[in-house]
Amino acid sequence: METPPTPRFDDLLDRTVIGSFTNVGYAIRKRRWVDGLPSLDGKTVVITGATSGLGRVAAERMASLGAALRLVGRSEAKLEIARREINSATGNDDLGVYVADHSDMGSVRDLADALLAGEPAIDVLINNAGALFPNRAETAEGNELTLATNLLSHFLLTNLLIPRLEDSAPARIINVSSGGMYTQRIRVRDLQNKRGEYKGSIAYARAKRGQVILTELWAEKLADRGVVAHAMHPGWADTPGVETSLPMFHKLTKPFLRTPEQGADTIVWLAASKEAAESSGLFWLDRRPRPIHRLKTTVEAHADRRGLWEALNELAHTGF
Numbered sequence: 001m002e003t004p005p006t007p008r009f010d011d012l013l014d015r016t017v018i019g020s021f022t023n024v025g026y027a028i029r030k031r032r033w034v035d036g037l038p039s040l041d042g043k044t045v046v047i048t049g050a051t052s053g054l055g056r057v058a059a060e061r062m063a064s065l066g067a068a069l070r071l072v073g074r075s076e077a078k079l080e081i082a083r084r085e086i087n088s089a090t091g092n093d094d095l096g097v098y099v100a101d102h103s104d105m106g107s108v109r110d111l112a113d114a115l116l117a118g119e120p121a122i123d124v125l126i127n128n129a130g131a132l133f134p135n136r137a138e139t140a141e142g143n144e145l146t147l148a149t150n151l152l153s154h155f156l157l158t159n160l161l162i163p164r165l166e167d168s169a170p171a172r173i174i175n176v177s178s179g180g181m182y183t184q185r186i187r188v189r190d191l192q193n194k195r196g197e198y199k200g201s202i203a204y205a206r207a208k209r210g211q212v213i214l215t216e217l218w219a220e221k222l223a224d225r226g227v228v229a230h231a232m233h234p235g236w237a238d239t240p241g242v243e244t245s246l247p248m249f250h251k252l253t254k255p256f257l258r259t260p261e262q263g264a265d266t267i268v269w270l271a272a273s274k275e276a277a278e279s280s281g282l283f284w285l286d287r288r289p290r291p292i293h294r295l296k297t298t299v300e301a302h303a304d305r306r307g308l309w310e311a312l313n314e315l316a317h318t319g320f
């Protein structure tokens with residue numbers, strides 16, 4: 001029998017980045033895991049970005065665990081295909097779809113209204129929709145696209161749904177971030193990425209850093225209210241999103257990229273496992289909490305954490 005990696009070895013592996021984020025890290029760590037996850041029978045799970053990549057495979061796996069699954073996407077046609085395929089692969093027919101464009105806060109508000117009207121309980125909210133944009137663009141509402149899609153929409157949707165999550169306690173919020181966030185510090189005074197030359201990967205990493213800060217803030221706010229919040233990153237997985245937005249990276253690393261199922265494993269584990277209900281505010285990869293910073297230069301000032309919350313409230317025209 002192979003010996004599974006010790007936590008210390010795993011931490012060292014994580015520091016190598018390449019060994020950790022690729023399918024090599026996944027294969028080494030998987031040896032520690034016992035097969036099978038608890039059933040999600042009776043749990044309503046809302047997952048955004050369910051039409052492609054990680055969200056699509058996470059949805060199918062949670063459907064096979066018995067969840068009442070609510071798939072959120074921006075394309076009605078793609079949602080219908082996902083629903084049909086998941087139903088035929090798992091036999092689960094408790095599958096609902098909701099259409100929303102996460103770059104548009106009006107659409108995100110409509111989504112929250114529809115979910116609150118349609119779902120008496122929400123046990124798990126998975127904020128997975130996201131994208132990396134090579135060029136700076138603004139939405140009709142005047143928000144920079146990376147910020148709107150990857151951070152502001154998650155802030156707005158989650159806060160609007162928190163009352164329903166609390167009513168459904170014990171409940172979970174899961175934010176799909178990125179290991180790219182290790183490279184950046186949050187820039188509260190430039191959330192719209194206006195200063196200097198726009199670089200898609202940097203804007204994306206800052207938004208993903210923001211998601212991790214929000215996760216910690218939600219964990220603090222919701223402590224003792226029966227709702228835990230976790231962030232995770234999937235490593236590097238071969239998805240349509242990576243192939244389109246990072247074609248050169250995709251080409252060079254393809255043999256070492258994780259499958260979407262491998263990248264999505266920790267999303268499903270955070271939704272279903274007993275362990276994930278016992279902590280809050282952590283950042284996970286491959287079923288273990290990981291450091292939130294690797295570099296001193298990315299650590300934000302305490303005032304910036306509060307500042308981020310206030311700035312997002314201002315942009316979303318909310319008072320959470």
Ligand SMILES: NC(=O)c1ccc[n+]([C@@H]2O[C@H](COP(=O)([O-])OP(=O)(O)OC[C@H]3O[C@@H](n4cnc5c(N)ncnc54)[C@H](OP(=O)(O)O)[C@@H]3O)[C@@H](O)[C@H]2O)c1
Nearest residue numbers: 049051052053054074101102103129130178236237239241
């Ligand atoms: N794959 C990786 O290696 C990796 C690494 C780090 C982090 N992530 C994160 O993992 C998450 C999933 O990414 P992926 O790799 O699976 O990418 P993907 O295949 O492109 O899937 C992204 C999902 O988000 C949806 N989406 C994008 N923009 C949207 C919008 N404006 N409104 C509504 N839905 C929108 C997409 O919808 P459509 O199907 O309509 O396009 C799709 O369902 C993202 O948050 C990403 O940042 C991925």
